[in-house]
Amino acid sequence: MIEIHDLKKHYGQVKAVDGVSFTCPDGKITGLLGPNGAGKSTTLRMIAGLIKPMGGKVNIDGTDIAREPVLARRKLGVQSDMNGVYPRLTPREQLAYYGRFYGLSGQTLADRVEATLRELNMLDIADRRAEGFSRGQRQKIVLGRALVHNPRNILLDEPTNGLDVMAVRETRETIRLFKEQGRCVLFSTHYMDEAERLCDHIAIIVGGKIVVAGSPQALMQQAGKDNLEDAFVALAGGREGLARSQAE
Amino acid sequence: MHPIINIWRKELMDILRDKKAVRQSLLVPLLIGMIYAVMNPAFSSIASERARAPLSIPAQGIENASEEFMAVLQQYDITLEPYEGDLTAHITSGKEGAGLIIPPGFGENVNGEQAAQITLLTNPTSGGIFGGGFAGGERLDLAINTFNTQVAAARVQSREMDPALLTPVSVDTRNLATPEQLGGVFASFTLPLLVVIIVVQGGLFAAIDVTAGEKERGTLEALLVTPATDVQVMIGKLLAVFTLAVVPYILTLLGFWIAGRLLPESMKLGGDLPFSVIGVAILVGIPTALFMSVIQMAISVRTKTFKDAQAAAAPLSIGALLPAFAAGVVQPQSLLAYLIPVYGPAALVGQMTINGGILDASALGMVIIGSLLAAVIAFVIAMRLFNRERLLYAV
Numbered sequence: 001m002i003e004i005h006d007l008k009k010h011y012g013q014v015k016a017v018d019g020v021s022f023t024c025p026d027g028k029i030t031g032l033l034g035p036n037g038a039g040k041s042t043t044l045r046m047i048a049g050l051i052k053p054m055g056g057k058v059n060i061d062g063t064d065i066a067r068e069p070v071l072a073r074r075k076l077g078v079q080s081d082m083n084g085v086y087p088r089l090t091p092r093e094q095l096a097y098y099g100r101f102y103g104l105s106g107q108t109l110a111d112r113v114e115a116t117l118r119e120l121n122m123l124d125i126a127d128r129r130a131e132g133f134s135r136g137q138r139q140k141i142v143l144g145r146a147l148v149h150n151p152r153n154i155l156l157d158e159p160t161n162g163l164d165v166m167a168v169r170e171t172r173e174t175i176r177l178f179k180e181q182g183r184c185v186l187f188s189t190h191y192m193d194e195a196e197r198l199c200d201h202i203a204i205i206v207g208g209k210i211v212v213a214g215s216p217q218a219l220m221q222q223a224g225k226d227n228l229e230d231a232f233v234a235l236a237g238g239r240e241g242l243a244r245s246q247a248e
Numbered sequence: 249m250h251p252i253i254n255i256w257r258k259e260l261m262d263i264l265r266d267k268k269a270v271r272q273s274l275l276v277p278l279l280i281g282m283i284y285a286v287m288n289p290a291f292s293s294i295a296s297e298r299a300r301a302p303l304s305i306p307a308q309g310i311e312n313a314s315e316e317f318m319a320v321l322q323q324y325d326i327t328l329e330p331y332e333g334d335l336t337a338h339i340t341s342g343k344e345g346a347g348l349i350i351p352p353g354f355g356e357n358v359n360g361e362q363a364a365q366i367t368l369l370t371n372p373t374s375g376g377i378f379g380g381g382f383a384g385g386e387r388l389d390l391a392i393n394t395f396n397t398q399v400a401a402a403r404v405q406s407r408e409m410d411p412a413l414l415t416p417v418s419v420d421t422r423n424l425a426t427p428e429q430l431g432g433v434f435a436s437f438t439l440p441l442l443v444v445i446i447v448v449q450g451g452l453f454a455a456i457d458v459t460a461g462e463k464e465r466g467t468l469e470a471l472l473v474t475p476a477t478d479v480q481v482m483i484g485k486l487l488a489v490f491t492l493a494v495v496p497y498i499l500t501l502l503g504f505w506i507a508g509r510l511l512p513e514s515m516k517l518g519g520d521l522p523f524s525v526i527g528v529a530i531l532v533g534i535p536t537a538l539f540m541s542v543i544q545m546a547i548s549v550r551t552k553t554f555k556d557a558q559a560a561a562a563p564l565s566i567g568a569l570l571p572a573f574a575a576g577v578v579q580p581q582s583l584l585a586y587l588i589p590v591y592g593p594a595a596l597v598g599q600m601t602i603n604g605g606i607l608d609a610s611a612l613g614m615v616i617i618g619s620l621l622a623a624v625i626a627f628v629i630a631m632r633l634f635n636r637e638r639l640l641y642a643v
Contacts, residue, residue: 048473051637070475078473084466088265089258100254101474129265145470 255484
């Protein structure tokens with residue numbers, strides 16, 4: 001479970017994240033939605049321990065990431081939006097490299113790498129160097145390295161961004177699988193249909209603040225719209241609100 | 249596996265799979281060392297060969313010279329070749345290093361104890377540094393002086409006086425340079441430069457690849473969300489850079505020494521560099537490589553792309569050579585001067601090449617302490633620069 005309480009991050013006069021609080025329970029998919037510049041990535045980076053919050057708290061399965069960053073990171077699998085891979089290493093080598101950071105070694109490591117490769121349907125490319133891989137294949141490596149240590153909590157920053165239809169379907173299936181496995185999934189996306197299909201709970205962030213949170217159905221009901229995209233626009237303050245948020 | 253070892257191992261495997269990196273980190277230093285192994289003794293012996301080789305000098309008025317004069321020239325292995333045309337222009341053009349104009353009546357004037365003048369034209373720039381223009385003019389000058397002395401002695405003797413009157417001070421010059429010292433004349437200036445070039449060259453690509461390269465590939469964020477701490481990430485990467493700076497360096501110097509041993513004696517000016525010089529060069533090169541690796545990482549860590557890092561690190565390659573050049577010109581005036589990174593190691597290696605491999609142990613100690621201290625200070629600075637927020641998002 002990921003618990004975020006009153007998270008703050010300012011850059012000079014700009015309040016990138018201003019008192020964000022929400023909880024991502026186990027066995028559920030929580031979506032963090034918002035227009036560009038709303039504070040989604042900054043929030044996710046603070047949860048991942050990449051950025052130090054100016055205030056507030058992030059607990060990963062009860063571990064405060066500010067106080068015990070190493071322990072908290074062990075409980076977390078992160079797929080960031082900077083989804084590069086090592087072109088001169090094979091997917092198997094890359095997953096093993098990341099697995100070792102989490103204390104895996106020997107046969108346990110080899111088994112976990114093999115299981116992750118199988119889970120992500122990567123066995124056919126497992127021993128090829130990643131140079132020349134398609135975006136979808138690279139995305140699998142990125143997901144694989146976030147999962148190789150079998151974390152209970154998974155953070156995904158726009159995981160389907162730029163992927164083709166087949167890769168998007170595969171990634172969504174994988175995210176559903178995480179939920180079935182009882183993991184806690186927090187992900188951000190720009191695709192409202194994706195959020196509507198996948199998420200159990202959605203938090204909409206605008207101008208660094210959570211403006212509304214609830215299930216997709218509850219949000220649509222609250223906005224009086226029959227799809228999440230319209231509900232999102234309405235709840236985020238309409239076209240003017242979105243434009244203002246992006247300008248800020 | 250400890251995160252530091254994990255990062256070190258991965259970086260080495262990753263970099264060594266890159267042909268460009270292997271070429272720049274391993275092959276280029278090895279090639280420089282091999283070329284140097286051949287060029288060092290060759291350059292050292294060229295001047296000596298030039299001094300010993302028979303000399304042919306273009307001359308005008310050869311028929312005016314006396315037999316005695318020609319005999320002295322012969323003693324110095326000098327032959328005069330008749331030259332038609334403007335000899336001054338010919339020598340000025342640098343085509344030859346020396347020429348001689350013997351005016352009419354020169355032989356008769358000398359024999360008749362009259363004033364006799366001869367014109368010696370020289371151009372030391374002829375043929376460049378190793379062209380022999382300087383050596384040619386010098387030998388001809390020496391031959392003429394010898395002829396002068398002989399004539400003067402004969403004249404004094406004919407007046408029943410002791411020729412020793414002409415030389416109140418006779419100089420007994422003995423060349424005490426050992427073959428090792430002779431072999432080290434050229435190396436005393438160039439070996440310290442080689443040390444710095446290889447140390448800088450070896451780790452440069454790796455330093456850029458593990459920092460700016462990681463950022464450019466978009467893999468840095470993924471690394472920083474692992475349980476590895478910033479210090480572990482930095483040390484793991486630094487060890488990889490250091491390994492890629494040190495291993496080629498040691499191989500190059502060993503190769504250089506072995507190649508020097510295999511060269512024919514005729515190319516070596518009678519001496520080899522003692523192994524102690526190579527040994528100390530390796531010893532002082534290791535902390536210097538550590539210092540350079542930290543500096544290279546500190547520079548590259550704040551850049552965003554490989555190209556940016558290359559541009560930022562380029563002045564370092566030149567800047568690192570300056571203290572090594574300085575060591576060839578200004579010798580350390582106190583033991584403390586050996587603490588200066590790059591300068592200290594370069595000065596110590598330079599001195600050892602020229603004094604036949606005799607080691608000043610206290611200077612060696614100062615060099616190692618100085619380089620390690622500088623590496624630690626540079627590492628602390630690099631860690632301050634390695635701020636994950638600024639590093640990732642330039643805020």
